[in-house]
Amino acid sequence: xxxxxxxxxxxxxxxxxxxxxxxxxxxxxxxxxxxxxxxxxxxxxxxxxxxxxxxxxxxxxxxxxxxxxxxxxxxxxxxxxxxxxxxxxxxxxxxxxxxxxxxxxxxxxxxxxxxxxxxxxxxxxxxxxxxxxxxxxxxxxxxxxxxxxxxxxxxxxxxxxxxxxxxxxxxxxxxxxxxxxxxxxxxxxxxxxxxxxxxxxxxxxxxxxxxxxxxxxxxxxxxxxxxxxxxxxxxxxxxxxxxxxxxxxxxxxxxxxxxxxxxxxxxxxxxxxxxxxxxxxxxxxxxxxxxxxxxxxxxxxxxxxxxxxxxxxxxxxxxxxxxxxxxxxxxxxxxxxxxxxxxxxxxxxxxxxxxxxxxx
Numbered sequence: 192x193x194x195x196x197x198x199x200x201x202x203x204x205x206x207x208x209x210x211x212x213x214x215x216x217x218x219x220x221x222x223x224x225x226x227x228x229x230x231x232x233x234x235x236x237x238x239x240x241x242x243x244x245x246x247x248x249x250x251x252x253x254x255x256x257x258x259x260x261x262x263x264x265x266x267x268x269x270x271x272x273x274x275x276x277x278x279x280x281x282x283x284x285x286x287x288x289x290x291x292x293x294x295x296x297x298x299x300x301x302x303x304x305x306x307x308x309x310x311x312x313x314x315x316x317x318x319x320x321x322x323x324x325x326x327x328x329x330x331x332x333x334x335x336x337x338x339x340x341x342x343x344x345x346x347x348x349x350x351x352x353x354x355x356x357x358x359x360x361x362x363x364x365x366x367x368x369x370x371x372x373x374x375x376x377x378x379x380x381x382x383x384x385x386x387x388x389x390x391x392x393x394x395x396x397x398x399x400x401x402x403x404x405x406x407x408x409x410x411x412x413x414x415x416x417x418x419x420x421x422x423x424x425x426x427x428x429x430x431x432x433x434x435x436x437x438x439x440x441x442x443x444x445x446x447x448x449x450x451x452x453x454x455x456x457x458x459x460x461x462x463x464x465x466x467x468x469x470x471x472x473x474x475x476x477x478x479x480x481x482x483x484x485x486x487x488x489x490x491x492x493x494x495x496x497x498x499x500x501x502x503x504x505x506x507x508x509x510x511x512x513x514x515x516x517x518x519x520x521x522x523x524x525x526x527x528x529x530x531x532x533x534x535x536x537x538x539x540x541x542x543x544x545x546x547x548x549x550x551x
Contacts, residue, residue: 200266208514
């Protein structure tokens, strides 16, 4: 019998997860929850370019609780509504409904997530006898599962670092308001990009750093952030207009786990517009956007991961990967014992049993 799934969220990535649910013969889409009234009544298939399914979008969260599907694939955004997203997920779990999600990024590694959110979802699993799993692309499978697979063949590990290259952002993510505000493109010298100033880097990636440190058996002294911006050496033409000389055209940040003053586990991120001259001080990938895993030790290792469009596909492949990461986990989540699930060496996910007596 197919697993009954209600899907929530039809943004860029949510649509890809929705398509994954529709296309999977082991899953049955039985509901679609949306947040905008103008989407209500549309067939689920229309959101992701596939056949009509007979499942029409609605905006009644209480109806999902009454329906009690086997699982909810929760892709509703948490941006600007983090508390609401966590509490909706907790309601689902308390009702005995399993949840997979890309929305609660720190929960990709529950042990390092903020204690209030961890305890909220853990107690909800305990009350409802349900199971929770958060993942995605990065943070997610690429920054957690893949390095663990690489480390399975390592001997001495002196350090690990993943470099992520978000190059040509005006072409890959052509939404100027986001790039201008979040990454600071076009802002004057001295401006602190919003993702740095708001604490988003730590919020989204510190769990990854601490997870990999735990995999390696390291006790970190601290997790430190350093960053820098690049200024356009001249007026730079982009697909979204001109970035004027002397304003920000790229930035780099690194979040590093420190032991005895040395970075031993790190995530490093580079973001540029397509016309940004690449500085000699930055390590360069072979080709364009992607992630490079670097292990220093015995043996040393460098592996680059890139996303490519499939035949006839126009969707950014990293979005499809992100959505599929939770869809593929649904059968395992439904079959697992109640609790929070997290990635571990040798398996995709493992149950972290809820603690009795935890209170929200």
